[in-house]
Amino acid sequence: MVFFNGVWILYKKEVKDFFLSPLVYILAGLYTLIIGWLFFNYLVAAKELTASTLTQSILIPLFGNMNFLFLFLAPLLTMKVFAEEKKLKTLNLLLRSSLSDWQIILGKYFATFTVTFFMISLTFLFPIILAFSGYHDWGIVISSYMGLFFCLFCYLAVGIFVSSLTSNQIIAAILSFSILLGFMLMVFSVNASHLAMVRDLFQYLSVPFHFEGFVRGAIKNFNILYFFCFSGIFLYMTRKSLESRYW
Amino acid sequence: MNVIELKNIVKTYPGVEALKGISFAVEKGSIHGFLGPNGAGKTTSMNIIAGLSSPTSGQVLVDGKELDKGKVPIGFLPETPPLYGQMKVAEYLKFVAEINDLPKKLVRDRVFEIGKRCGLSKVMERLIGNLSKGYRQRVGIAQSLVFDPKIVILDEPTVGLDPNSIIEIRELITSLKKDHTIMFSTHQLHEANLICSHITIINKGQILKSGPINEIRKSLKNRQVVKAVVRDWKIIEPDVVLGEIRDLFPCERVEIESTEGQTELKFIAATEEDLRPSVGAYLMKKDCGLLSFREEGMDLEDIFKKVAGP
Numbered sequence: 001m002v003f004f005n006g007v008w009i010l011y012k013k014e015v016k017d018f019f020l021s022p023l024v025y026i027l028a029g030l031y032t033l034i035i036g037w038l039f040f041n042y043l044v045a046a047k048e049l050t051a052s053t054l055t056q057s058i059l060i061p062l063f064g065n066m067n068f069l070f071l072f073l074a075p076l077l078t079m080k081v082f083a084e085e086k087k088l089k090t091l092n093l094l095l096r097s098s099l100s101d102w103q104i105i106l107g108k109y110f111a112t113f114t115v116t117f118f119m120i121s122l123t124f125l126f127p128i129i130l131a132f133s134g135y136h137d138w139g140i141v142i143s144s145y146m147g148l149f150f151c152l153f154c155y156l157a158v159g160i161f162v163s164s165l166t167s168n169q170i171i172a173a174i175l176s177f178s179i180l181l182g183f184m185l186m187v188f189s190v191n192a193s194h195l196a197m198v199r200d201l202f203q204y205l206s207v208p209f210h211f212e213g214f215v216r217g218a219i220k221n222f223n224i225l226y227f228f229c230f231s232g233i234f235l236y237m238t239r240k241s242l243e244s245r246y247w
Numbered sequence: 248m249n250v251i252e253l254k255n256i257v258k259t260y261p262g263v264e265a266l267k268g269i270s271f272a273v274e275k276g277s278i279h280g281f282l283g284p285n286g287a288g289k290t291t292s293m294n295i296i297a298g299l300s301s302p303t304s305g306q307v308l309v310d311g312k313e314l315d316k317g318k319v320p321i322g323f324l325p326e327t328p329p330l331y332g333q334m335k336v337a338e339y340l341k342f343v344a345e346i347n348d349l350p351k352k353l354v355r356d357r358v359f360e361i362g363k364r365c366g367l368s369k370v371m372e373r374l375i376g377n378l379s380k381g382y383r384q385r386v387g388i389a390q391s392l393v394f395d396p397k398i399v400i401l402d403e404p405t406v407g408l409d410p411n412s413i414i415e416i417r418e419l420i421t422s423l424k425k426d427h428t429i430m431f432s433t434h435q436l437h438e439a440n441l442i443c444s445h446i447t448i449i450n451k452g453q454i455l456k457s458g459p460i461n462e463i464r465k466s467l468k469n470r471q472v473v474k475a476v477v478r479d480w481k482i483i484e485p486d487v488v489l490g491e492i493r494d495l496f497p498c499e500r501v502e503i504e505s506t507e508g509q510t511e512l513k514f515i516a517a518t519e520e521d522l523r524p525s526v527g528a529y530l531m532k533k534d535c536g537l538l539s540f541r542e543e544g545m546d547l548e549d550i551f552k553k554v555a556g557p
Contacts, residue, residue: 009345013334021334092299093329093390097346243299 006099010107011047011114018077018115027073032122037128038065054135059127063144063215066123067151067208070116071180074152077115078159079173081108082238086167099240105160109235112156113149120148141218147214150227155180157234164241183207248275249308250398250428251296256305258291264452266479271447271457273398273430278420279490280439280460281432284484290326292449293402296517309398310514322396322427324404328387332376336367339375342392347394357393364422365389367417371497381412392423399423403429405438407506417442471516472543473526478536480510481551488512496525509538 018024039062046057085091094104127141155176160175163169186206190199203209207230211222251273258266266288273279283289285543291352295299298321306313309321327455329423331339340358349357362371365385370378384407391399404420405413421442423429433439442461447457469489484490485501492498492514499517503510512530516522530537 006346009342013331013342017331028502088329088331089325089327090329090331092325093343094346096298096323097343098348099346 003100003103006103007107007110008034010016010094010099010104014108014111015114018111023076024115024118027076027161028122031069031073031119034069035062035066035123035126038062039129042061043129049066054130054133054139055140056135058130059140060146061217063148067211068184070127070148070152071184072157072177073119074116074155074180075159075162075173075176076241078156078163078176079169080163081112081160082164082242083167083169087169095242095245101242104242105235105238109156109160112160116152116156117149120152137142137217139174140215143217143219144215146219148222150214150224151210151211152233153231154207154227154234157215157231157238158183161234161238161241164238180207249273250275250310251430252306252308252311253292253296254306254308256292256295256302256307258288258295258300258452259303265296266302267452269449269452269454270305271454273428274445275428276424277428277444278424278442279428279430280443280446281430281449282436282439283432285434287449287469288451288452290402291494293323293400293430294325294433297321297325297400299323299325320398322391322394322399323388324391324399324401326402326406327381327393328385329390330375330386332374333450334375335372336375336378336389337362337371337385340389341373343390345391347440349394357395361389361393365392365419366412380407381409384408385412385416388419390405392427396427398428400429401429403432403434403537404433413438422495422504448494471519471522473514473516473540475526475530477512477530478508478538480505480512480535492525492529495529496520496522498522513543 039058042058045054046054049057072139074096082091085094095101101105127135127138158179159172162179163172165175166172183206186202187208189202193199195203204226210226212221213223249272253272254270255268256266256270257264257268257342267293269288281289295302296309302317307494331342334342335471340361341354341510343356344354345351362368367382367385367389370382378386384404388401388404391401399487401420405416408416417438420429420431443460446456446460446463448455448463456466457465480503481503482491485503485505488503489498492501497515497517497520500513500515502513502515504513505511514522523540527540530540
């Protein structure tokens, strides 16, 4: 089987499953509502902050919150990816098929990403609204969305990995949220050590540190490398977790 | 030729030795029954053959080759059929065919054919989640066949089905013999008796008997039983009959059971001598209205009781 053909077969099924479930629409509605409300507030507050640009007063905090919300939403979306299949005993159908472990993982990973892309696409309206006020710094908007998508790659990889460890969706959601929160809080631990090397290490390991550059419009190689490595490591661990049935 | 061969398979879980070095083979084109009480190791063995778990030690050969983990070209129906409730039957079978690399141009026809063969034609456009247990089981069987595997393993395929469906599924399994090698586990010895050409009996993680069902019957039969049904029989006491035949042929025991104007006589041989000519001659002499006369084979129930023990 051609590699991407296998991924595509599973991807189609997973995307369909997601969009047949009310969970996606509930989460998308909730997400848009919260982000819309925040956008409105930042927009109103921006009138007072005459010294700062629209990027500083609206976009930077808005994207920060968009990213932060996915800390809760990503585990809710990924919790069922493997856990439900394990519970319903359908995972063996996939594992015994001609699909390789990587095809299964990537099919599910891309499908989950498509759902989050759908949720984020609902927020494309906000920069367009800003455009009516004369906002034209589209480079920042694009790099912010890129940063957000890179962060999502990481969050979803963690969620999928945790989901492969258990057949209980609640445990999967709580555990992946805890791991993601841990990576987010790492940036606050920077001051915990006097050793510069430890500080730098903590800073480098935390997700917001790398996202921050994107929101400011600064796309750096090492940020991108971090996101790819982070996602890659968790997807690799997912594969190991699937393989563990033979241990 | 053997299509499946297990060589000294050991499977241990913490504190439990589920399989204690089992070895048996499944012949090509056979319907192989896998019998054993609960907890005997049937499902563990089947999962190992299907590639869902690996043995602690030992070797599994499929078509003479040791295959990749999990990627065994075997159609498999586990105890719980792997079904997606939110999918329609036709859609699900198409998905299973596709992920098992069935050529795209064959998928549609194959799904239709298997649906028809498994009695699913009426429900092909219904959601699996809304189907009855019987239909779900049929969908489970259909998914194990849809990509046309040479070997099919069915773990208790008739569990939970109504009597008519059981007969239909048995007929389906028998019809598959032409193109597939079938191995299936069951608790219903009667079922194995009806459709299996070979059986393997497992108990407490050990293989007790394996081979063609007739040979197993023969190997276990140490005393011949001749059963006769007669119309006019006056002697009720078995001892009296025994006394009469003592000098005619070596009989260990006689059982007499009268029901609705008929009497059933069972002559259990005392030696390995064939009793039939002597019993026949004796009954003719008695002029008792012989209705039927046959050697009674050991049925699977007896075999199972004998080898599996209490």
